[in-house]
Amino acid sequence: MRVLVVEDEPDLRAALSQALSESGYAVDTASEGCDAVYKATTWTYDAIVLDIMLPKLNGWDVLKSIRAKHSVPVLILTARDAVSDRVRGLDGGADDYLVKPFSVQELLARVRALIRRAAGVSDSTIVIGDVEINLVNRTVTKGGEEVVLTAREFALVEMMSLHRGRLITRTQIYDHIFGEDDDSLSNLIDVHISHIRKKLGADFISTRRGQGYIVDA
Numbered sequence: 001m002r003v004l005v006v007e008d009e010p011d012l013r014a015a016l017s018q019a020l021s022e023s024g025y026a027v028d029t030a031s032e033g034c035d036a037v038y039k040a041t042t043w044t045y046d047a048i049v050l051d052i053m054l055p056k057l058n059g060w061d062v063l064k065s066i067r068a069k070h071s072v073p074v075l076i077l078t079a080r081d082a083v084s085d086r087v088r089g090l091d092g093g094a095d096d097y098l099v100k101p102f103s104v105q106e107l108l109a110r111v112r113a114l115i116r117r118a119a120g121v122s123d124s125t126i127v128i129g130d131v132e133i134n135l136v137n138r139t140v141t142k143g144g145e146e147v148v149l150t151a152r153e154f155a156l157v158e159m160m161s162l163h164r165g166r167l168i169t170r171t172q173i174y175d176h177i178f179g180e181d182d183d184s185l186s187n188l189i190d191v192h193i194s195h196i197r198k199k200l201g202a203d204f205i206s207t208r209r210g211q212g213y214i215v216d217a
Helices: 010-022 033-042 059-067 083-091 104-118 151-162 170-177 188-200
Strands: 002-006 026-030 047-051 074-078 096-099 125-128 131-134 139-142 145-147 206-208 212-214
Touching: 002 010, 002 033, 002 170, 010 026, 010 104, 026 033, 033 059, 047 059, 047 104, 059 074, 059 083, 074 083, 074 104, 083 096, 096 104, 125 151, 131 151, 139 188, 151 170, 151 188, 170 188, 170 212
Parallel strands: 002 026, 002 047, 047 074, 074 096
Antiparallel strands: 125 131, 131 139, 139 145, 206 212
């Protein structure tokens, strides 16, 4: 899953990027508002973490520009904890609000919840046949036995499972699984899906030739 972090403070931006990357997300970053709008309206994200106090273009205007084109979940970060600011953010289209200083673990939990909610999934555990996917612990079991997946394999399983029953194109996979700095060679999807099928069963992900892939409901 792919997340955009918009934060002008270098150390915090790096810390958030690292925490999200270690949790298995593909992460893009922006340090000012104009770059944030460009990335948020050019590429596809599963969630955006947006600071309000930004150079060039503030977070309120960034949020307005995003909402003009996309319904991607947005988590606002701000040092301003007045009720009026929270109301402004939520009424302006934000999905959640976190006041600095905050726990990185809480931010990760809120991002997970936003992504699940956007996919219409309420539970943090998804069961498909004898496969159980824990989105919090990022673990997978098959028939009660743990299956070890790479971070990229889990990201692909997570994406497909959150959208089970829906056809996912190769373009959508690239947009959601790979970040701006990732190597996205044309055969990587085939390689990852082949490995997943070996670990979770040949019929876990079905191929619709010329269309894409699907995890059946």
